[in-house]
Amino acid sequence: MEYLTNFFLPSAESTYAANVDALFHFINIVSLILLVGITIAIVYFSIKYRRKSQEDTTPLITHNTTLEVTWTVIPLILILIVFGWGFNDYVEMRTPPANSYEVYVESFSFGWNFEHPNGIREANQLTVPVAQPVRLIMRSRDGDVLHSFFVPQFRLKQDLMPNRYTYAWFEAIRPGEFVYFCTEYCGGGHSMMNGIVRVKTQEDFDSWTEEELGRDLDALPLAELGRLVYTSAGCQGCHSLDGASRVGPTFAGLYMRERQFTDGSTRIADEAYLIESIVEPQVLVNVGYPNNMPNIYAQTLSEREILGLVEFIKELQ
Amino acid sequence: MSAAATNGNTLKVRYFDIDENPPKNYLNAESGLKSWLFTVDHKRIGLMYLASIALFFFVGGVLALVLRTELFTPAENLMNAETYNRIFTLHGAIMVFLFIIPSIPAALGNFLLPIMLGAKDVAFPRLNLASFWIYSIGALFTLASLAVNPIDTGWTFYTPYSVQTGSAVILMTFGVFIMGFSSILTGMNFIVTVHKMRAPGMTWGRLPLFIWAMYATSVIQVLATPVLAITLALLIMERTLGIGIFDPALGGDPVLYQHFFWFYSHPAVYIMIVPAFGVISELIGTFSRKTVFGYWAIAMSSLAIAFIGSLVWGHHMFVSGQSELSTVVFSFLTFFVGIPTGIKIFNWLATMHKGSIDMKTPMLYACIFLFLFTIGGVTGIMLGAISVNVQLHDTYYVVAHFHYVMMGGTVMAFLGGLHFWWPKMTGKMYSEFWGRISAVIIFIGFNLTFLPQFIMGSQGMPRRYYSYIEQFQTMHQLSTIGSYVLGIGFVIIAVYLAHSLWKGEKATSNPWGARTLDWMTSSPPLQHNFNYQPVVTNGAYDYHKPISDFTLGISDDVYHGNDHEGDIRKQSAETV
Amino acid sequence: MSAHHIIPLKTLLSTTFALVVLTVVTVAVFYLNIPAPFDVVVALLLASFKATLVAMFFMGLYYDEKFNTVVLVFSLLFFLVFVGITLLDTNFRDAGINVWIP
Amino acid sequence: MAQAQSLENAHVQHHFRSSDQQFSSSKLGMWLFLFTEVMFFGGLFVAYIIYRAWNPELFTMAATELSTVLGGINTVVLIGSSLTCALAIRAAQTNNQKMIVNYLLVTIVLATVFLVIKYFEYTAKFEVGILPGGMYTFEGIDHPKASVFFSIYYMMTGLHGIHVIIGIGLMIWLVVKARAGAYSSAYYTPVEITGLYWHLVDIIWIFLFPLMYLID
């Protein structure tokens, strides 16, 4: 079973994962038995009853009520079992324990923000304590599209919408790092919208909390602030640092390079240009790219953060 | 002359010899491009559909190979994310709306339905031609969207993404909207034909099972397609006027869109598979040369599937944020589709039992169908179990599931049917040797492509990803190689079928020894299907009776000159 | 030739009369200000009654092949399925899974 | 009888066995089409029902913007047109060629009256800024989703209006053919079928009227 689980499913890391896996295996085994039975019947019949001459005759058998009832009732029983089982586990998956640790999740194209009750914010990475139910209160950013939060190892998945909150919960059983994905198609950065859930022991979690709370963003050098914003504001969903082209152009070597725009003009990517393209991205659109960079950063980022981004980009020579 | 005695009324019928080589058949009765484009002959219309869907299958298939090639490694090989998104959307939309929905009903169905019923044509031949043209116009719109700015929303067009994206959503959805009407008109036409155009003596209990399947399909087409039409119309309005029913930015609700979409698109999967069931019934009956076991069970289960299948659409939305109550109800209802489907499978097996099985190419496809579709079906049950669905939703497990049912189910049945009726439609025999070889290649290639997808899906590989984390690479590579093998299989089919047209042996009227009326006329059939008005006195699978019992008829002129023709139809239907 | 039934003039006229009267009743009921859920119920009952009259006499279902009635009734049932099941979602979104746990 | 028979059969397409078969086929076909119409409008009714269940207060507020009187008049107009349409069929069945044309013309006139009233209703709304969806600017209703109600209103009445226009088109075509004496008791399938369509358009309005105009 262990081997099977590891072959078909990622390791089970949340409290309810094992139940889900049990049903998965049950259906698989029943299905396999059915499939093998059907296959044997096909092969056996086609050999045993193969046509021996063109004059072959066959008996007239029109139907058989007993058989008919049998193969109606047996599947009926099976599906009732499967339904009841799935329902039972689903109830558990939808009922967060009362003492849950609550995290607000915001998704946007293309990234994730997490906000802890104590005010700590994380982007594209969620840190939680082990053996503690965590309830996610999730919503997509206003005006954004649907996304879905999927942690395979927790057997957890839930869509996020821009117009209302949805919920999910899990309780991790081991410390470790687990990938999460976006599984609701959301456009160019869909396959880039993944991140890590970091499960820490209570101690590690506490010291992490302290460290985070103690950090003073205003004292950070501009470029370092820029690096933080690059992940937290979601730029990395569309702009790479390694020269690869994603939804938007890479930031690597961008500074002081000549840019070509769809209106035919060109410009050198100096500081002024960088600021403009962050604040008013729709004005100059690079050739070969869609005009879909969010036009929100003028509101969502502070002036210092924008300057930080520019310094950060400048450093990527 | 023989007289089929009836209580009190006698209907004069006689045995007709099947015309083996009539000088004129539907293919050469008229010639010229116009005689095709403006034909009202259901057989020619069927062939035109066949050509169109073959074309679109090829296009969709090549797009699939491009997708698979991109996925060979996690890095960007051929294209960027944007292009990939467009390609899988087009692949899905072309395969679903342009290929699989019209495939069996519009191509094989059009060709066969009237002949099998003993009618000269469908009830509304001009409407039939119109639906072909509507389909073509719709297809043009979809193709136009290709030229303008290929759509990148996924074939499901979920809002709000479909409202926000810059791609040509309106052109594409308008094309699909138009094609919907083609589907509706075909469905209406078939229902009326089955009700009103049956030959004398063709009682409901004597209908070939293919007809029952087409009937159930038509009911779904007529029921569900209008909802797709209104959904797409609202989506178009959402984009042009911003009416705010589906778009949350304007006060709408995206989950409502999903209800609307799946209310059509779940029943639509039964539009795809139920005709396939019909084909399989014919194949297994004919190549086992045995009365189909459980005729009524198979016939009624098609209707049961159509009915239950209309109640389960929400199983695509278990994690969408719909209420838990509806999730549970939908899950419960979903499983019930498995029961009538199982009934069919077991009845087919029982038909093979004690039969005289001839493993010709069509029968080989039927067996492949049974195997692959069972896998596809039981994985559907897996997806219907709510707690498991949470893990599997929108992963490659779903992708594998629906390729097993659509490609492994419908396309295999379609190929089986195509080979089965190829002699009837073209008058030529294909190479049996190459037929079997390519069936085996396709079987292997198919499993190699899609089995790994089950595994990576349950491990968590999300769908609609153009790149992925390295862990999944082996599975993706197996899958890509498999898809190339599939491609080779299809090339072989294309070659030998084309070859048969030039060099193929001439087909006899009934090469497989079948009993349904389509085999009681020449291959290819006459322009008006029969030289006589067929009269039916036997079930469609009465293999214990001599074949001459199936060629009864009334001479056409006698029949039409008769003053009381309406009455005869009635009497014979009840008492012959 | 039941399909070719000629509908008596009197039937057509009295149907029309009934429809107009019912329209007046519908409006009158509106001014009665019946409390919340029942106003819709009454309005829909009246409308359904009117629709039935039109279908039976203007459209001749009353005299026609029964299968046509089956088709119409079936389409209405199907519509009700659509509404009914969708409402299971839209009206119970905040109820949570606890609807199920006594 | 033989006389009638040959007259009848003049219209029978070759693949039908009799005129009766052709007639009842066409009729069944039309009923199936009406079935699809029910589902087509059904989608909009579903949207209506769900939004009303979500925002009952909005529907009460917004309906006051609609004129009950005009809606009521239009209901009666459509019922009248249904009657004349049924009478046209009757005229065909009784071989009264002239009255077919006359009744159809009255039906067309009533349908046009319906559209004219609708036109005045629409323009009155446009003037105060009640436009569908994104163009909505009306301030009079204090509800965040006010525009959604009117979107649904425009979609439903608009789609209905399009059906009325199509109906007028069909009837004009019938008038032309009827003038040429195409219809008689032996063959009047097109009149019958258009009639079915027209009555359905009437039925839909019978539901739209209380649902849109009469909410309190």
Ligand code: HEA
């Ligand atoms: C031809 C098309 C076709 C067919 C026939 C089916 C058949 C079924 N499908 Fe499938 N399905 C699709 C096409 C199809 N599907 C597509 C295209 C999607 C994805 C769309 C998208 O998101 O892009 C999808 C997605 C899909 C989902 C949503 C997955 C998700 O996104 O989370 C679900 C969930 O319940 C599901 C269930 C089923 C079930 C229960 C059946 C049943 O009808 C299967 C019944 C058959 C059997 C059960 C096997 C035979 C029976 C026996 C051998 C008897 C014994 C049986 C029992 C004991 C039960 N399907």
Ligand code: HEA
């Ligand atoms: C009828 C329906 C149908 C069929 C038959 C297929 C057939 C195939 N599909 Fe497709 N598929 C869908 C319907 C279908 N698909 C849908 C609805 C989606 C979802 C889209 C979405 O998410 O929106 C999808 C998505 C989909 C994906 C997932 C994309 C993603 O989520 O990122 C993949 C990936 O492997 C895939 C692969 C394939 C392959 C390899 C085939 C093969 O079976 C194809 C085999 C056919 C051929 C190979 C063509 C025949 C070739 C010749 C005759 C000539 C040979 C060609 C050359 C010489 C070049 N399909």
Ligand code: CUA
């Ligand atoms: Cu976000 Cu996919």
Ligand SMILES: [Cu+2]
């Ligand atoms: Cu489904």
